[in-house]
Amino acid sequence: MFCLYTIVTQRSIPKRTVHKRDRLSVEPVFQSLQEIMAAIPDEQSAIDAFTARRWQKGAFCPHCGSERIYHFSDRRTHKCGECRKRFSIKVGTAFEGTKVGLRECMLAVWLMTRKDAKVTSAQLARDIGVTQKTAWHMLRRMRRVRWSRYLGQFGH
Ligand SMILES: [Zn+2]
Secondary structure, X not given: OOOHHXXXXXOOOOOHHHHHHOOOOOOOOOOOHHHHHHHOOOHHHHHHHHHHHHOOOOOOOOOOOOOOEEEOOOOOOEEEXXXXXXXXXXXXXXXXXXXXXXXXXXXXXXXXXXXOOOOXXXXXXXXXXXXXXXHHHHHHHHHHHHOXXXXXXXXX
């Protein structure tokens, strides 16, 4: 089972309400790497898929929890009607602030959460097409999340 929510951290989520909303139900999504790669062939489809999943109960601001959200026409930028901050769907996840695409992040989480997973940075770099240095940083971020309170949602 692959849970997109595994890449969501409690860091930078100030309100309980937001926190709760980020802990939506876990259900199997992708059974194989081929399946997930086909489902998110490019960055925009990855953003759309993750957005639909994270906001399945409605859009909310990752900064203040407000539900008054404006969506930009680029389909990846949002703005809060309360705190006025701009944000992407990646804000509030383990990959907030990285230049790594959401598609690569999702693939990396999928690879990392396989039952038999023993992912090295060299392997991850080859699998998702990033440099080993980038892969190393991604693994570090994911491992940090792994031991957070979201641990229960981690895995297949
Ligand atoms: Zn806000």
